[in-house]
Amino acid sequence: MRPAIDRRAFLSATAAGLILPVRPALARLWPASGFTHGVASTPTGPGAVKLWTRYASVTGAATTLKLEVAEDEAMARIIARADAVAGPETWGTVQAELTGLPDGKWLWYRFTAPDGSQSTLGRTKTLPAGRIDQLKLAVFSCSNRPFGHFNAYAHAAARDDIDAVIHLGDYIYEYMVGVYPSVVMPGREILPADEIIIIDDYRQRYASYRADLALQAIHARFPMIAIWDDHEFANDTWKGGAENHQPAEGVWNLRRDAAIKAHREWLMSPERPWQRLDFGNLLSVITLDTRMSGRDRQLDLNAALKAGADGIKAFQSGEWQNPARTLLGTEQEAWFAAEIAASVKSGQRWQLIAQQVVMGDIFTPKQAVEWLGPTADARAQAYVKGGIAAAQAGIAGAQDMWSGYPQARRRLLAAMRDAGANPIVIAGDSHNAWAFNHSLDGKPVAAEFGVQSVTSPGYEAALAADPAVIRTGLLQSSPGLQWCDTSRRGYLTLSFSAGETRCDWVFMETIKQLSTATSAPQAAVVKFDKRKMTLA
16 A cells, blocks of 8 residues: 555645646546546436536646537537536536526537637436436446446447436445456556545546546436445445445545545535436436445344354344344435325326345355355355355345345335335346345335346356356245346346336346447336336
């Protein structure tokens, strides 16, 4: 790691507005000056949108950019203009919110610098108001750049049938080079080489990722609603820390605040990390923060398993079922219950719950030990054997997911039921594709679709069995689970109409080479008022 004194000196200078960190050493990944990382947008309401770019001046001084929004790609019919300042306090990133734009319309935009240079041309779409008949969203999660190419982004960016994009987090990863993965794929380098801890680190890491042309393309083509997961902070984040944060790395709250600031600079996330966005009368997108704001610390199931039958019994009857334990926090829980009820009352047909972690229970079957390859390391063996032991006791092994907070999950499902909602839950984080049906007291409440990762490895990294065998075993052992794919990367789309919601998983053939070729797809459908999915 770099000497602490260097970091303190850098932070002091940046806080004083003295320097804009655009150093020649970084030019191998992105330009040292000018418009360096394309453009991006996010919807904020009917006729309202935030527009983004990054501009670095040669001197590091603040620079006023001219922003234009037009009704046509040729930028002949300008309908809005604004000024936006790119300066050292935000590392050159700039965002401007425009209101009073047409509702639900495709618009084009660009930034212009004082020297006449211009940004990439961007396209965005405001939220519609009133009645709409159909809508399609693309959903992404878990894009670890050193593992491979962002082919999923490139595939989606070439499509003409997507209205907006949702990213469920793990947009970046915090690890130092050589940790995860142990070997960086050539051409997929990241900066800094150290684990990211302070604001300079987080900014450089975002900049490294946004140097990717496929990621720039999807931002330039569609508005994105981005929420964070744990790796925007550190692995297995909770409200008071993270598994991958050690005392030697400083005060957790300082690291957390740096991560939040960088996320807002690069992804325009709102001040409050949960919000409701209505797409006309068809859909409410309700984003949640299951990761950092109110999450109680994950329980240590491994310790209970090591203690044998008595340890497992104590775990089951102890904190695991404590109704006071929360994943959202009491404030966000109350907000969610009120907002989903308000969505139904105001006439939105569907409610999309966009959040980070898998809600369904995944139980490890007894035969899972046979899925391990002959060279499986001790960690993989212990993980599978521990999962089997937990499943035999009626406990899902993933305590970082909603499985670790069963009473909080019940309250969330009860809020959906009591509101009379037609909810679709989406989840990232796990790197694999999932489909669940959720019931409460024997009645269907919601369907859940888990999106596979863009590049981060899934079950296939540790298991040698045929994915079809793994799927069969998990379906047999996990009530509520309807389908899964544990071996491929990609994204999913959700198509909404008055009568149904359709989920289509898009699987890329490879992440090892640049390619937009896809492999066999899978789809599922939820009929209105049925609150459960069936495979299509």
